[in-house]
Amino acid sequence: MACCHHYEFIEGNEQIFAVDPTAIRFGPGALKEIGHDAKELGLARVAVFSDKVVSRLEAMDTVKQALANSGVDFEVYDEVRIEPTDQSFNSGSRFASEGRFDGYISVGGGSVIDTAKAANLYASYPADFLDYVNAPIGEGRPVPGPLKPHIACPTTSGTGSECTGIAVFDLVSKQVKTGIASRRLRPSLALVDPSVTATLPAKVVAASGFDVLSHALESYTAAPFTRRKAAEQPVSRPMSQGANPWSDVGCVEALKRTGEFLVRAVRDSTDQEARHGMMYAATLAGIAFGNSGVHLPHGMAYSVAGMIRDYHPEGYPGDRPICPHGISVIVDAPSVFRHTAPADPTRHLESAGFLGADLSDAGENDAGEVLAGRIIEMMRETGMPNGLEDLGYGEADVPGLADGAWAQQRLLANSPVEVSPAVLAGLYLDARSYW
Numbered sequence: 185m186a187c188c189h190h191y192e193f194i195e196g197n198e199q200i201f202a203v204d205p206t207a208i209r210f211g212p213g214a215l216k217e218i219g220h221d222a223k224e225l226g227l228a229r230v231a232v233f234s235d236k237v238v239s240r241l242e243a244m245d246t247v248k249q250a251l252a253n254s255g256v257d258f259e260v261y262d263e264v265r266i267e268p269t270d271q272s273f274n275s276g277s278r279f280a281s282e283g284r285f286d287g288y289i290s291v292g293g294g295s296v297i298d299t300a301k302a303a304n305l306y307a308s309y310p311a312d313f314l315d316y317v318n319a320p321i322g323e324g325r326p327v328p329g330p331l332k333p334h335i336a337c338p339t340t341s342g343t344g345s346e347c348t349g350i351a352v353f354d355l356v357s358k359q360v361k362t363g364i365a366s367r368r369l370r371p372s373l374a375l376v377d378p379s380v381t382a383t384l385p386a387k388v389v390a391a392s393g394f395d396v397l398s399h400a401l402e403s404y405t406a407a408p409f410t411r412r413k414a415a416e417q418p419v420s421r422p423m424s425q426g427a428n429p430w431s432d433v434g435c436v437e438a439l440k441r442t443g444e445f446l447v448r449a450v451r452d453s454t455d456q457e458a459r460h461g462m463m464y465a466a467t468l469a470g471i472a473f474g475n476s477g478v479h480l481p482h483g484m485a486y487s488v489a490g491m492i493r494d495y496h497p498e499g500y501p502g503d504r505p506i507c508p509h510g511i512s513v514i515v516d517a518p519s520v521f522r523h524t525a526p527a528d529p530t531r532h533l534e535s536a537g538f539l540g541a542d543l544s545d546a547g548e549n550d551a552g553e554v555l556a557g558r559i560i561e562m563m564r565e566t567g568m569p570n571g572l573e574d575l576g577y578g579e580a581d582v583p584g585l586a587d588g589a590w591a592q593q594r595l596l597a598n599s600p601v602e603v604s605p606a607v608l609a610g611l612y613l614d615a616r617s618y619w
């Protein structure tokens with residue numbers, strides 16, 4: 185194993201890592217096979233989750249046609265809210281409970297896939313909403329048993345949600361983003377058809393592409409799984425188990441593709457190689473971070489998105505302020521990686537190289553700066569906001585942002601460096617502007 189030094193054995197610590205991958209079909213035309221896949225999973229009556237925009241796209245027609253051709257009965261729920269909330273999760277769950285479905289299909293971005301996961305959970309094992317939500321915000325109760333089959337069909341090249349056991353939402357009463365995390369939420373099958381990316385707006389490709397970049401980078405630099413105390417029972421081993429030799433494979437490939445294709449995919453919607461390349465990068469990064477977990481940029485992103493007051497990016501619903509997930513993540517990333525580089529300069533420097541940075545004059549002491557510099561360069565080339573100030577945040581917002589991030593203990597546990605509320609506040613201060 186090339187990375188054996190990274191995963192040094194420490195007496196009393198974990199030596200075992202787990203791999204529970206989602207089945208995947210990847211390639212142009214994959215959606216046309218969904219009727220066959222649904223029947224293979226024994227589905228006769230399914231709920232098809234989507235949102236108002238995606239439900240009008242060709243991808244949705246393809247899915248409906250393929251299900252009809254295979255004689256699979258279905259009902260469409262297109263009320264999914266982009267950046268879902270506890271209320272919108274509850275609405276989806278009610279639809280699922282009342283419809284007596286034997287399986288689920290989600291066609292859309294991360295919001296749609298996550299809503300279908302939650303609907304499947306609450307319809308299968310009804311409970312008070314906060315019971316399954318991550319502690320300390322919710323009770324963090326384990327999911328009692330297997331869920332019904334779920335075929336996830338991503339229509340953006342970003343979240344990787346089709347490969348993960350995580351469902352993210354805004355808890356409106358507390359103005360905080362949090363989630364439900366369990367291996368059992370992982371879709372049974374991911375149908376990834378890159379031809380759906382041809383019609384994506386450039387801003388959506390950019391925001392979701394930076395989510396991919398950060399998934400891969402955070403997984404690759406997460407605290408190694410060997411840093412945790414050995415699990416007393418297999419069941420107590422966390423899903424976000426830390427960097428490990430399996431997740432590393434996906435991270436490296438996803439970073440290389442993101443470095444090569446992200447800027448091209450944003451600039452030219454006809455660059456099929458780049459747009460399909462980003463879709464594959466999203467899938468690879470999803471496999472990786474669904475296995476290892478992410479850390480500080482995602483932990484910090486939740487409050488950045490949750491507290492947004494007046495930001496209306498192109499390509500997203502204009503009826504309310506919204507900070508797309510990928511944007512809320514990447515505005516934090518350069519500040520974070522400058523801070524975390526000393527914990528593992530080799531991996532930070534390697535990552536910069538995978539993303540296309542020139543390392544000819546770079547030494548390990550420069551790792552954080554070189555990596556942050558390459559991310560900032562890509563942000564500028566794709567019209568990303570210049571840090572938190574461009575999203576409308578000032579110094580006075582930092583304590584609130586840091587409190588929100590401190591609540592994300594599941595993600596902070598994966599950080600390669602120790603953090604405290606004061607450290608988080610410092611990271612937000614350093615993320616105010618980059619150029």
Ligand SMILES: [Fe+2]
Nearest residue numbers: 343395399509
């Ligand atoms: Fe993400």
